[in-house]
Amino acid sequence: MPLTLQHRNTFTYWWVIFFYVLAIIKWWQGLWLFQFDPFMFTTRFDGTTWLFMQTGLHLMVLQSNWAALMLDVLFYSFPFIYLLFYLRKPTTAPKIAWLWLIINWIYVQCYTLYPTNSIEAHIPWLLFPILFCSASLKSFYFVMQGLRYFFLYFFLSAGIWKLVNGGAFQPAQMSAILMDQHKDFLITSPDYWQSKLIYLLISMPVTAFILYWIGIIIELTYVIGFFSRRYDRLLVILFILFLVFDHLLMRIPYVEVTPFLLPLLYSHYGMPDREEVRVV
Amino acid sequence: MFLKEVYRHSKWMFAGMLFFSLGQLLVNYKRGMVFSPFFHYGMYSAKVEPRHSYLVNIVTVDGDTLSGADYTPPQWDKIQYTLQQVVASSCDSLFYQNQILRLYRKAGLPAPNSKYFVNFGNRQKRLETYKIWLAKQLGKKGASIKVSQNRYVYYFEKFVFQQKMDTLSGTNILCH
Numbered sequence: 001m002p003l004t005l006q007h008r009n010t011f012t013y014w015w016v017i018f019f020y021v022l023a024i025i026k027w028w029q030g031l032w033l034f035q036f037d038p039f040m041f042t043t044r045f046d047g048t049t050w051l052f053m054q055t056g057l058h059l060m061v062l063q064s065n066w067a068a069l070m071l072d073v074l075f076y077s078f079p080f081i082y083l084l085f086y087l088r089k090p091t092t093a094p095k096i097a098w099l100w101l102i103i104n105w106i107y108v109q110c111y112t113l114y115p116t117n118s119i120e121a122h123i124p125w126l127l128f129p130i131l132f133c134s135a136s137l138k139s140f141y142f143v144m145q146g147l148r149y150f151f152l153y154f155f156l157s158a159g160i161w162k163l164v165n166g167g168a169f170q171p172a173q174m175s176a177i178l179m180d181q182h183k184d185f186l187i188t189s190p191d192y193w194q195s196k197l198i199y200l201l202i203s204m205p206v207t208a209f210i211l212y213w214i215g216i217i218i219e220l221t222y223v224i225g226f227f228s229r230r231y232d233r234l235l236v237i238l239f240i241l242f243l244v245f246d247h248l249l250m251r252i253p254y255v256e257v258t259p260f261l262l263p264l265l266y267s268h269y270g271m272p273d274r275e276e277v278r279v280v
Numbered sequence: 281m282f283l284k285e286v287y288r289h290s291k292w293m294f295a296g297m298l299f300f301s302l303g304q305l306l307v308n309y310k311r312g313m314v315f316s317p318f319f320h321y322g323m324y325s326a327k328v329e330p331r332h333s334y335l336v337n338i339v340t341v342d343g344d345t346l347s348g349a350d351y352t353p354p355q356w357d358k359i360q361y362t363l364q365q366v367v368a369s370s371c372d373s374l375f376y377q378n379q380i381l382r383l384y385r386k387a388g389l390p391a392p393n394s395k396y397f398v399n400f401g402n403r404q405k406r407l408e409t410y411k412i413w414l415a416k417q418l419g420k421k422g423a424s425i426k427v428s429q430n431r432y433v434y435y436f437e438k439f440v441f442q443q444k445m446d447t448l449s450g451t452n453i454l455c456h
Contacts, residue, residue, distance in 0.1 A: 054396050058396075109316070155321075157308065166327045167325045180328060185349075187336050187432060188346060188347045253353055
C-alpha cells in the first residue's frame with residue numbers, strides 16, 4: 001500500500017504527541033533548561049560544538065536563567081507552531097520546519113553543553129525537522145526512509161563497536177560496567193530493590209555477561225532492516241525491550257530516541273503513487 | 281536500491297543523504313573527534329575490568345547523606361554527574377591548550393578565545409556554586425551541604441568503605 005497524505009498526517013500527529021509526552025516527563029524530572037539552571041559547562045570533543053561555542057550563547061545561559069527560559073519556550077513551542085501551520089497553511093509549513101530545525105540545533109547544542117545531557121541521545125531533535133521540511137509527499141517518504149536507515153545504522157554500529165573494541169570478549173565486562181556505572185547509587189542506597197538486583201548481577205558475572213551479549217545480539221539484529229522492511233515491527237519490539245532493560249539495569253532512560261520508532265512503524269507503506277502537496 | 285530512487289527523485293536530496301552517510305562513516309573510521317550530527321555510537325564497547333577500588337563522591341544535606349533511590353535516574357545524574365564534572369573541571373584549560381588550540385592551528389583557523397571553552401573561576405569557587413545550586417535544585421535554600429570523597433572496595437558482594445580522602449580528585453574525558 002502506498003504512503004498517502006493521511007499517513008503523513010497521522011505520522012505528524014504521533015510525532016508531536018511523542019514530543020510533548022517526553023516534554024512533560026522532562027518537566028516532571030526538572031530537566032528543562034531553565035529548571036536545570038546551569039552554572040558551568042563541559043566541552044566535548046565535537047568540532048561543530050566548538051564552532052557553536054564561539055557564539056557565546058552558552059555563556060549567556062549561564063549568566064541569566066531568562067535566556068534558558070527563552071530557549072525552552074522556543075524549543076517546546078515549535079512542534080505545536082509547526083502543527084498549526086501544517087493544518088492551516090500547509091504550503092508555509094515547510095518554511096516553519098526550516099526555522100524549527102535551526103531552533104532545535106541551537107537548543108540541543110546549548111542544552112547538551114551542561115552536565116548529564118548527551119548529545120547523541122538528542123539526535124532525533126536534530127534530524128526530524130528535516131523530515132517536516134518536505135513539501136511533497138514523495139520527499140517526505142524518502143526522508144522518512146532515510147531516517148529509518150540512520151536508526152538502523154545507529155543501533156547496528158553500537159553492536160559492531162562492542163565487537164571491534166573488545167567489550168564483547170571480556171568476560172567480566174558487564175559486572176565491571178555495573179560496578180562503575182552504579183557505584184554511587186549502590187553505596188548510598190544498598191537496600192533498594194534495584195540495588196539488590198544490580199548487586200546480584202555483579203556477583204554473577206557469567207549471567208551479567210550473557211545479558212551484555214543479548215544486548216549485542218539485539219543491536220546486530222538491526223542489520224536485517226537493511227535488506228527487508230518485513231521485520232520492522234520485530235525491530236520495534238526489540239528496541240522497546242532494549243529500552244526497558246537499559247532503564248532497569250543501567251538506569252539510562254533512553255526515551256529521547258523513541259521518535260525513531262515512527263519511521264520503522266510506517267516503513268511498510270510504499271512509495272506514493274502520485275505527488276500530493278496539499279495536506280488538508 | 282534506495283539511493284538510486286532518491287537520485288531519481290531529487291539530486292539535492294541524494295547529495296544530502298550521500299554527504300550524511302559519508303560523514304557518519306568517516307567519523308566512525310577516524311574514531312577520534314566527532315562533528316555533530318556525525319557521531320560514533322560506541323557506548324560501553326571498550327573493555328572494562330573490575331577495579332581494585334572506587335572513588336565515590338558523597339553529598340550530605342543538613343547532615344543526611346543523599347540517597348540515589350530517592351531520585352529518578354536523570355535527577356540522580358544531575359546531582360552526581362554535575363559534581364563529578366565540577367571536580368574534574370580543572371582540566372578545562374588543559375583541554376583548551378592541548379586539543380582545541382592544537383586542532384584550530386592544524387586547520388589553519390585563528391585561535392578562539394579561551395573564555396568560550398574554559399569555565400570562569402577556579403574549582404573551589406565552582407564547588408561552592410555547586411552547593412548553592414544543589415540546595416536550590418532540592419528546594420532547600422540555605423541548607424548546609426557538604427561534599428566528601430571516599431574510597432570503597434568491592435568485597436564479598438558489597439561495596440565496603442575503605443578510606444575518607446583528604447581532597448576531592450577526579451578526571452573526565454577532558455583530562456586526557
